[in-house]
Amino acid sequence: MTFMELAKSRYSVRGFSDAPVEEEKLAAILEAGRIAPTACNNQPQHIYVAKSADAIAKLRTISPCTYNSNLILIVCYDTAVQAAHFGEQDASIVCTHMMLEAWEQGVGSCWVGMFNAEELVKAFDLPENIRPIALLPLGYAAEGVQPAPLHTAYRDYAATITEL
Ligand SMILES: Cc1cc2nc3c(=O)[nH]c(=O)nc-3n(C[C@H](O)[C@H](O)[C@H](O)COP(=O)(O)O)c2cc1C
Numbered sequence: 001m002t003f004m005e006l007a008k009s010r011y012s013v014r015g016f017s018d019a020p021v022e023e024e025k026l027a028a029i030l031e032a033g034r035i036a037p038t039a040c041n042n043q044p045q046h047i048y049v050a051k052s053a054d055a056i057a058k059l060r061t062i063s064p065c066t067y068n069s070n071l072i073l074i075v076c077y078d079t080a081v082q083a084a085h086f087g088e089q090d091a092s093i094v095c096t097h098m099m100l101e102a103w104e105q106g107v108g109s110c111w112v113g114m115f116n117a118e119e120l121v122k123a124f125d126l127p128e129n130i131r132p133i134a135l136l137p138l139g140y141a142a143e144g145v146q147p148a149p150l151h152t153a154y155r156d157y158a159a160t161i162t163e164l
Pocket of ligand 1: 012014065111113115147152
């Protein structure tokens with residue numbers, strides 16, 4: 001699969017089966033996040049891998065968008081490690097790397113910004129310097145799950161690209 005094939009075929013999976021993600025695939029996904037570019041190469045990302053029944057149950061109350069996943073990455077950055085104010089941008093690139101690597105491994109995901117960050121910090125007793133920016137539920141699409149219509153609702157070239 002070329003990069004463009006990967007980028008075009010990936011879609012937000014919003015319904016996961018119970019089939020577990022293999023450990024080696026999870027390791028590859030996490031590695032893609034570990035090696036992502038970050039400002040000044042400070043690497044402020046911190047990924048919490050939620051896989052216990054207890055952690056998953058908590059996340060299901062904290063976000064309406066966990067889609068029955070049993071493996072959810074909590075993508076964060078560390079304010080004590082970030083360069084200047086770039087932690088959020090760094091963590092976003094990390095999340096993108098993991099989302100695309102997941103798809104290369106045949107694993108679906110959905111970037112989830114809709115969660116209660118305050119509740120999450122409290123529920124997992126995260127240190128004050130750790131800021132969650134996204135959840136990334138992972139897994140295999142449940143039967144019948146299809147890309148949402150928005151997946152291919154691209155704005156025109158001219159609306160998003162200006163040649164100077
Ligand atoms: C920053 C960000 C936040 C998002 N938050 C959510 C979310 O909370 N829930 C959800 O179902 N999808 C969420 N998405 C997924 C987008 O809705 C989705 O990527 C977009 O509609 C394009 O569809 P596609 O991923 O299938 O190509 C988010 C995506 C991004 C990049």
